[in-house]
Every structure is written in structure tokens, then in C-alpha cells.
Amino acid sequence: MIPRTPLSFLYHITEAAPYRDEMHHDMRQAFRRFEIAEVLRPAAFNVERASFEQRVDEPEELTVPLDVATDMLFLGIVPALDSELQLGTDAEDQPVKTAYDDPRMTLLHATYLLFYSRAYRDEHPEPPAVAGPPYAKVDLPAFAESWSFIRDALRKPVGMRPSPAQTTPHLARMMRSLAAEFAGGIWAFCW
Numbered sequence: 001m002i003p004r005t006p007l008s009f010l011y012h013i014t015e016a017a018p019y020r021d022e023m024h025h026d027m028r029q030a031f032r033r034f035e036i037a038e039v040l041r042p043a044a045f046n047v048e049r050a051s052f053e054q055r056v057d058e059p060e061e062l063t064v065p066l067d068v069a070t071d072m073l074f075l076g077i078v079p080a081l082d083s084e085l086q087l088g089t090d091a092e093d094q095p096v097k098t099a100y101d102d103p104r105m106t107l108l109h110a111t112y113l114l115f116y117s118r119a120y121r122d123e124h125p126e127p128p129a130v131a132g133p134p135y136a137k138v139d140l141p142a143f144a145e146s147w148s149f150i151r152d153a154l155r156k157p158v159g160m161r162p163s164p165a166q167t168t169p170h171l172a173r174m175m176r177s178l179a180a181e182f183a184g185g186i187w188a189f190c191w
Helices: 006-015 017-025 027-033 038-055 066-075 078-087 107-116 118-123 140-155 164-184
Strands: none
Touching: 006 017, 006 027, 006 078, 006 107, 017 027, 027 038, 038 066, 066 164, 078 140, 078 164, 107 118, 107 140, 107 164, 118 140, 140 164
16 A cells, blocks of 8 residues: 555655546545645645646746745655654555666655665665756755665664654755756656
8 A cells, every 4th residue: 555645645646647647637636545734735736737837838927936836845745754754654665666776766756765665775775866957956965965864764763763853954955855856857747
């Protein structure tokens, strides 16, 4: 069973066709499926709208441009991730595709596996190597530093993990990187 978490929501509606299609056809059903809190819904709507406007020939003037909407959505899940770190989750050991080192793996996909796949976490002390236009605004060394901190935290038993005061800055840095990746180009093949 897939995790019903905000990070899982972002990954699945971005990179898994059936969930992406559901999001386009019935956002409210996608919100219910992943138990998305009311506070995150406006940010998701803004990302959907901004992504649509990126695709049309004559886009409208947006009140919330894609990069701003994406930051709002991705940073909005930091409290949920902090909670998962502190309390644990019953969504461990999600299946991992056999190509661990797929050069097309996004940071979003890798972060999903970092949180929900012990096998991936154990095999990958570093995030995947990425390059190209979507990563122009991503601070990859900072992301890698936070990746290592969060990976180490997830390997500890619940109750022995760092406090939110220690994890929140790393989670925020990771989510800013995922937002930059998304706004930098991966939105085009997913939303």
C-alpha cells in the first residue's frame, strides 16, 4: 500500500500516471486518497493552475507564478515530514525499481524512496547524480548535505532521532531543492 502522506502525494501525482491523471480529473479525490490537509490544497491548486498556464500559447497573468506556488506547496509539507521523522510511519519498504542508478531519477523520486524504502536508504548514502536544466537553480551540495543528515536520522529508531529543531532546516532545504527541480522543468512531463 502506498503511503498516505503529502510527500507521497507529490511523488505520485507527479511521476505515476494513474495518480497524475486522477489529479487532473478530480483533485478532490486525489486529496482524499492521500489525506491531504486543507492547508495544502490551495498551494496544490496554484501549482496546477500555473502549470496549465505554462502549457498554453497565450498564458494569463498569474497571481501566483509557478516557482512561488511550487515553493508554497513543497515547503508546506515540512511539518508533516518532521512528524514522520519523530513518530515513524507504517509506510516503510515501498518497492524500488531495479535500476537504482537510473540517470533519469528525479530528486523527488529519490526523496520519496529515502523516506519510504529502507532498501533504497541502505543502498544510497548519497542522492542521485542529476544534471540538466531542471537543476540549474538547485543547490546540489546543500541538498546532498541535508540528504545525509535526514538519511542518518531515518536510520535511527523512533525516539532516538534528532529533534524538529535539528531536522526542520534540513527538511526545508530539501523541499526547496525539490521545488526548484519541479519549477525548473519536471512539471512539464507531469502536471
